[in-house]
Amino acid sequence: MQQAIAVLDSGVGGLTVVKEVMRQLPREKIMYFGDTARTPYGPRPAEEVMRFTREIVDFLIQYQPKMIVIACNTATAVALDDIRSRVDLPVMGVIHPGARAAIGRSKSGVIGVIGTEGTIKSGAYESALRRLSPHVEVVSRTCPAFVPLVEDGNFRSDETFRVVTASLSPLHRVSMDCLILGCTHYPFLSDTISEVMGPDVSLINSAEETAREISTILQESNQLAGRDEVPVHRFFCSGEPWKFQKIAQAWLGQEISLTQIAWHAPHVGA
């Protein structure tokens, strides 16, 4: 049986990673968990985000995936090291891939990062960027209004444009040439963000970069799906299924098989 790549997020944001894995690695089987009943993670205390992440990983691990992808920047910032120490599988976060891509792409060495309160407060991007290249200058900003817009499926309305413009206006005073979308929900808004930031700022989509690094790690560890595999994808969410299904199908451009998981119910065979 083909083992899946297990992807988790606070809600629909990690679907941006799923879409890129489907595009860059069309043979891979994917299992996704969106914790829509408890979204957003951004404003929650770190201990709570850690506990939620552990619960979801414990659930996913029952299906014997070959890799765990924490497709949520807030959960990566808080729980990546903890999850790595608890499971005997490759565990990928979404912060290092985005940081690495920004260092590769930036000419000026001035890099912007936008994310949730939890991600920005953790300083995780700043430390990932400096770990690779000590002399980069990092400018960060929280955009707490973005995740609720995306979870509501509100990607391109007048309200979206107003919110994005107001949130990003302080960044115009900084001469960055790269802006990391440091939340997997933000690529849903990337057309608007790009319009507001202008053509001189290159957007780093951490979803796209994470999919690329998943490909690197699977190939180097000789774990890519076989040539004749027909991938089957499976989705779980903890909240109302209809809204998740609608957003997922529109974003991925295909029907999905979705199961709602009520926490505290037995997990196996759910």
Next chain:
Amino acid sequence: MQQAIAVLDSGVGGLTVVKEVMRQLPREKIMYFGDTARTPYGPRPAEEVMRFTREIVDFLIQYQPKMIVIACNTATAVALDDIRSRVDLPVMGVIHPGARAAIGRSKSGVIGVIGTEGTIKSGAYESALRRLSPHVEVVSRTCPAFVPLVEDGNFRSDETFRVVTASLSPLHRVSMDCLILGCTHYPFLSDTISEVMGPDVSLINSAEETAREISTILQESNQLAGRDEVPVHRFFCSGEPWKFQKIAQAWLGQEISLTQIAWHAPHVGA
């Protein structure tokens, strides 16, 4: 003592990888071997390229590097699997990173590859691209005149422009949106190649992409250089040192420490 990343090439081409590693991972120590006495590898029989690559790896391994990078597409196509089976270290080639980047970047799914006779004849790019994504269309072309231009330091003359134009003209009939520079020498000519191909074709620099994947692999295996390391780089070549030194210093923008290695002489302490 900090362990180095060991990089090898048929000549000066792998310096494009070195430059990108210096930029993306400024803390890493690098050891480089350019086989300038036996360049070019492109037109040589596969068995010979295999033997040369093994000799260089045997030489480099004495210095206890943490990773081997075969920064030559011809040698990667022929010898990557062999070297991987012979040494107990991560061994990176330059073909998978370029292929992966092209799949990430291409919208049309039509991808061009230029390389040496050895690389193109091996079908290594085609098979790497199809391994990841079965439906891409791949158009390949050998450019045997490019490596001698680069080894002579002839990057931007009228002759260069004529040779590049003539070599690439058959590719204009194909509607590709990405062209993989499938030889580490070619980024030396990328301004000219870009001018000839026009703005609608995005060039994939396998050197840049390889440096990025070196970063991914070292970080995931917890082998990045420490925060306080001061990197020292060391260069070896098998041919005339003056020409190598001149090209290397101009390309890297710094003085280098170079040792000429005469093959068949004892290697240790050379």
